[in-house]
Amino acid sequence: MSRSFLRDDDLTPAEQAEVLALAAQLKAEPYDHQPLAGPRTVAMIFDKPTLRTQASFAAGIAELGGHPMLVDGTLAGIGRRESVADVARVLGRQASQIVWRTYAQASLDEMAAYAGVPVVNALTDDFHPCQLLADLLTVREHKGELAGLTVAFLGDGACNMGNSWLLAGATAGMQVRISGPEGYVPDAEMFDRANEIGAATGGSGSVVADPREAVADADVVVTDTWVSMGKEDERDARRAVFGPWAVTPELVAAARTDAVVMHCLPAYRGMEIAAEVLDGPQSVVWDEAENRRHAQKAILAWLQERAQA
Numbered sequence: 648m649s650r651s652f653l654r655d656d657d658l659t660p661a662e663q664a665e666v667l668a669l670a671a672q673l674k675a676e677p678y679d680h681q682p683l684a685g686p687r688t689v690a691m692i693f694d695k696p697t698l699r700t701q702a703s704f705a706a707g708i709a710e711l712g713g714h715p716m717l718v719d720g721t722l723a724g725i726g727r728r729e730s731v732a733d734v735a736r737v738l739g740r741q742a743s744q745i746v747w748r749t750y751a752q753a754s755l756d757e758m759a760a761y762a763g764v765p766v767v768n769a770l771t772d773d774f775h776p777c778q779l780l781a782d783l784l785t786v787r788e789h790k791g792e793l794a795g796l797t798v799a800f801l802g803d804g805a806c807n808m809g810n811s812w813l814l815a816g817a818t819a820g821m822q823v824r825i826s827g828p829e830g831y832v833p834d835a836e837m838f839d840r841a842n843e844i845g846a847a848t849g850g851s852g853s854v855v856a857d858p859r860e861a862v863a864d865a866d867v868v869v870t871d872t873w874v875s876m877g878k879e880d881e882r883d884a885r886r887a888v889f890g891p892w893a894v895t896p897e898l899v900a901a902a903r904t905d906a907v908v909m910h911c912l913p914a915y916r917g918m919e920i921a922a923e924v925l926d927g928p929q930s931v932v933w934d935e936a937e938n939r940r941h942a943q944k945a946i947l948a949w950l951q952e953r954a955q956a
Contacts, residue, residue: 648759648760648763649762649763649764649765649950649953649954650765650950650953650954651759651765651766651767651950652765652766652767652768652776652777652946652950653752653755653756653759653766653768653774653776654752654768654773654774654776654811654814655774655776655779655810655811655814655815655818656814656815656818656840656844657776658818659818660818660819660820660844660847660848662949663780663783663815663818663819664819665949666780666942666945666946666949667780667783667784667787667942667945669945669948669949670780670784670938670941670942670944670945671784671787671788671941673710673941673944673945673948674784674938674941677710677941678710680711680944680948681711681712682711682712682947682948682951682952682955683708683711683712683713683714683743683947683948683951684711684712684713685712685713686712686713686714687712687713687714687742687743687744687951688713688714688715688716688741688742688743689704689708689713689714689715689716689742689743689744689745689746689947690716690718690738690741690742690744690745690746691704691705691708691715691716691717691718691746691747691769692718692720692723692725692745692746692747692748692749693717693720693748693769694720694721694725694747694748694749694750695748695749695750695770697748697769698912698913699912699936699939700748700769700770700777700939701717702940703939703940703943704746704769704940704943705717706940707940707941707943707944707947708944708947710940710944711944711947711948713743713947716741716742718738720749725749725754726754731754731757731758731761732757732760732761734758735757735758735759735760735761735762735763735766736761736762736763738762738764739761739762739763739764740763742764743764743765743951743954744764744765744766744767744947744950744951744954745758745762745764745765745766745767746766746767746769747766747767747768747769748769748770748771749770749771750771750772751771751772752771752772752773752774754771755768755771764954765950765951765953765954767943767946767947767950770807771807772807773807773810774807774810774811774814775807775808775811775911776811776815777939777942777943777946778808778811778911778939779811779812779814779815779816780815780942780943780945780946781935781936781938781939781941781942781943782812782815782869782909782911782935782938783815783816783819783942784938784941784942785907785909785931785934785935785938786866786867786907786909788934788938789907789931789934790866790867790907793819793820793821794819794820794821794848794849794850795820795821795822795849796821796822796866796867797821797822797824797864797865797866797867798812798816798821798822798823798824798865798866798867798868798869799824799826799855799858799861799862799865799867799868799869799902800812800823800824800825800826800869800870800871801826801827801858801861801862801868801869801870801892801894801898801919802826802827802831802870802871802873802889802892802893802894802919803827803831803871803872803873803885803889804825804826804827804831804832804833804854805827805830805831805832805833805834806871808869808871808911809825809827809832809833809837809871810833810837812825812869813825813833813837813838813840813841813852814837814840814841814844816841816850816852817840817841817842817844817845817848817850817851817852818844818848818850819848819850820845820848820849820850821850822850822851822853823841823850823851823852823853824853824854824855824861824865825852825853825854825855825861826854826855826856826857826858826860826861826862826892827889827892828888828889828892829856831888831889832854837852838852838853838854858891858892858898859898859901862898862899862901862902862906863901863902864902864903865902865903865906866902866903866905866906866907867906867907867908867909868894868898868899868902868906868907868908868909869908869909869910870892870894870908870909870910870919870920871910871911871919872913872914872915872918872919873885873886873889873915873918873919874915874918886918889919892919893918893919893920893921894908894910894919894920894921894924895921895924896921896923896924896927899924899929906929907929907930907931908920908924908925908927908929908930908931908932909930909931909932909935910925910930910932910935911935912932912935912936914932
């Protein structure tokens with residue numbers, strides 16, 4: 648079975664470093680590496696709303712010499728009109744790779760089991776590994792070596808970004824602190840897995856309930872929307888609960904003076920992050936958004952070269 652990228656710990660620490668180095672190279676020389684020349688087709692399926700994911704994958708696939716084929720998830724009716732396994736068998740004969748932004752991690756895993764070509768997780772309810780490659784690339788650009796850095800993730804940690812920061816951060820040798828209200832942190836198994844990885848890399852994952860304590864001396868401050876897709880009816884209740892974890896200038900001031908602030912977007916100014924922070928000098932969110940393209944090109948190229956080996 649072809650290598651796929653379904654969750655952050657699908658890459659070993661050495662492989663993650665290799666992919667990030669390739670991403671930096673592809674950013675510097677965007678048209679010099681074309682493993683999808685032909686052009687080879689990459690199927691892109693989007694079951695959830697998308698802007699950065701669709702734009703960055705489509706642009707990146709084209710820059711790698713390939714053809715981005717958009718498959719309308721609504722029309723395909725994956726898992727309803729046809730089984731995931733049957734869709735995988737069909738698309739695997741039409742495309743060299745499959746990129747899927749969907750809900751259930753189990754569906755993505757099933758796609759990878761039957762496709763016969765690499766499958767890339769463009770977001771599920773459980774993980775957002777391509778975003779983390781972009782985030783780590785961004786931190787690498789601004790801070791240099793990743794190992795030993797401290798990351799504070801504030802707000803709703805019980806989400807795909809919280810899980811992915813734990814796994815990818817620990818893989819990179821970073822100390823990842825998750826801070827949110829009670830009941831809004833990742834499951835214990837995610838911390839266990841992060842610390843298992845960290846035993847070899849020097850990384851770690853922990854819960855730090857107090858947001859000021861979490862950001863104290865942090866090198867990276869991260870947040871995400873408090874109202875994830877599908878939870879819009881909880882907006883008012885969540886806003887009341889998450890208030891103390893808003894990324895304000897006062898909270899950022901407790902981090903290192905050269906700390907960078909990240910948000911995977913879309914952002915809601917005045918809720919999880921203050922406008923003056925998002926648009927301020929410590930924010931690297933626009934670099935982060937651009938780096939989706941370079942990081943995704945790297946993982947697509949890395950997987951394609953292994954599929955062809």
